[in-house]
Amino acid sequence: MSIRIARSSCFARRVLTPSVLRSSLPSLRNISQSSRISASPLSSLSSTLRTPPSQERRIHNSTSSPPPSPPVDPSTPTRTAIHAAQVEEALGIKTPTNYGPKGVQYYPQAHEMGKPSWRMRYLIYGLFAGGILFIISPSHSPFKDHVAISMHSGIEESADLVAWEKRRATIAEREKAPFEVPSSSMYNEMVDYIRSLQLSITQGIEELEAEVAPRGVTPVKFLQDSWERANNGGSGTSCVIQGGTVMEKGGVNVSVVHGRLPPRAVAQMRADHAGLEHVEAGESLPYAACGISLVLHANNPMAPTCHMNYRYFETYDPDDLTKPIATWFGGGSDLTPNYLFDEDAKHFHQTYKDACDQHGEAYYPELKEWCDKYFYIPHREEERGIGGVFFDDLDPNSAIHRKSEKFKDVGPSPADILAFVKTLGDSFLPAYLPILRKRYNLPYTEEHKRWQQIRRGRYVEFNLVNDRGTKFGLMTPGARVESILMTLPTTARWEYYSDMPAKDSEEERLMKVLRKPIAWL
Template sequence: MALPRAWMPLMRSIARSSIRKETSSYLFKRQNLRYYSSKKGSEQQYVIWRPYLRLAIGVPFIGALIYSMITENVTETEAPTIAEIDEALKRQSKINEASPMRLRMEKLIKDQQKKITEELSRIDGKDFRADTWTRPNGGGGISCVLQDGNVFEKAGVNVSVVYGELPRPAIEKMRADHKSFVGSDVESLSFFAAGLSLVLHPHNPNAPTVHLNYRYFETSDPKDPINGDRNWWFGGGTDLTPSYLFPEDCTHFHQTIKEACDRHDSTYYPKFKTWCDKYFYIPHRGEARGVGGIFFDDLDADFLQTSSSSQNPQETLFSFVSDALGSFLPSYVPILERRKDMPYTEKQKEWQQLRRGRYVEFNLVYDRGTSFGLRTPNARVESILMSLPRTASWVYMDPVSGTRTEAAAADEGLVDVEETARERELLDVLKHPRQWA
């Protein structure tokens, strides 16, 4: 059995006070549970290994581990999972720069969730409702949702932290995205994922919808889950979806994000802005979801080698992600403040509803996170679908945003070119993304 060297000092300190011989064999017994996707035609089989017991009080499993090491009675126990080690570390000491990135990312997104929801509550005048949930095989999250508020129709700010096992097809996909991928020849691979997701849908059609997601992903070396090399990467971004175009809003949003990017690497903003335009695109409508922002994925050590020199790539990228996430409130709140109380007409509200229909189309048909989430067994569906707007509508052959060309519609007298100028202005920018910063 590979000794978890890195945790030895911690384990020794715990071992002194909490060796519990009687729990050792019981604690590490496991049960195999198989879940099958219920969708017809899907041959894929998800296998989830669920620890039989969750840690109850204290850190008895570490004690048991130490005990078995001391007595050399190691044949009947299994190594603790990463989830169990992280749980113990969190109880043992405060998270700091020496902590594993998993715990630092978890702390970052939880701190930001608190800060963001407090600020949004202040603006709306209504509190977020917070739901804390756990996953049977490790991890959990906090979903904060403010619904039918004064400013927001629906606002969701969710943290999720997941410890799980990747099935073979997911491993194949990840190997394709990462040059040096450890443990690519196994049937299943332990993973950790932590992310903050945010979607805000204000009532006022002049105030834009905004989306943000920052995430960290890690997989272990199956031969040595504790001390072996890890695959890890960051992903994320934020983008703005207005129903009506205010160029100064787009410039402010992009400029604020660009400044955060530029503090780390001047190539980031142009690269991630283009990536965002490409990702948030609705092919069947031939238009972007909104006016973009930044988007990136699979940012690992290899990415950094081609981009800039760094002694500690993980640290460098974490610092960038922290800063990008920190730029969210200053990028969005000033826009919200100046639009949330603007007068609007019923016609403008209906246009916003059509734009929300497009938002639903993108999220349900193309968004990889939503698609992956809905097909994951035991996923918390309510948290995944909090991104959907409170209300949306669809119109067949809408004279402005439908398939027909504007010229054809105008010819038929269905579109008053002057009256629909502002709606057409938005469509134009969705079909031809601009440089805003």
């Protein structure tokens, strides 16, 4: 037996199943077999009450306790009637306090809930099915023209689906085939340059470590880790240094890779490159890319972190790998101090301005502004550092070239852009090494070290949340995660509502510049 509790006038019910009743059996042992509850054996339940069926479904809300039930003749057949509050107490159920006439709530059986008979149900089903048949009949339907059009459209859609399936099969077969990159002269020249730049930078840092290492201590050197991508997808060399006198951790990576860009990466690039507009949605794209990327984290909080990256990208027609459809350069370098020394900032920016001015007077101000915008941390509303130079998607058609007198009428050639990138790359050691020499051995306190760790936390946030290069690398199939995350420091710190920076402190002075970048030159 199940008792349905009518909870509202629209017959929202709670069913007391046999399992619930069994669990409450000690409280309901004296329910009579005649489906009514006697008042005498159970003090916690109400006595039965004879009530006309017409009043049975009249339910109204009441916030007061139900009045006591009048005595009735137990021999008289009655419907099941129980005080709601007593049922709740006995069964441990919380239901709305809805009491019917005389404070009694009724629980009608299923057949009393307005359920249609089986004859009525079959009649309804028959009328419904007949109406459907009438509507879809070509000779009677008022929508027969629409049905015909829909059928014709369905045939066209089926044809399109077959064509799309064939196209997908072609793409799948092409992606399984061996993939060899056609080596353009520009690509090969860029590869040779970044490998030589990696060597010169690692040698420069190692020479500094050897120069300042304490007597009797073996200077640290870069660990070289050469690797190859799966399926003959390229190779690279990661050079990592840790635990030095100057460097806590640093890495200089070179990657020379090729493969097929996943559709989501192609979609990201399509907005910035006109040559990719005609690539079909959902299709991968053959590419070749080479680049150098470095990040150096110093031990001393007074010595800044520095980042540099230069890369070259080529994409090819999926049906003709000898035909590049879009090529571009990107990169730059920026300085991230924990404590601000104006002379360091001016030296760094002046070095890169001199390099830019060799190719056009408009490059430095444009790339400096671009850098400030790119290395902005939106969720912190501050810059990652004090900037430098930055550019992306740079090709002969980029508008930035026309702002220099040299390229006012005719834009640069790809060879001109490569020469520009080489000049910037060669400026890294002159821009950064003199700063390290001055700051690596300055005295510092535990509070200075604590602030360094907090600023490194910001560095990590930008790299993992905002940096396009990190996100692109992690979404590329076969990515070498260790090399991508090499840029992260060994240690960082996050404090909940930190008390740093204090008012009028050196830390606050830095934050003012990070929240509102300034012109250093």
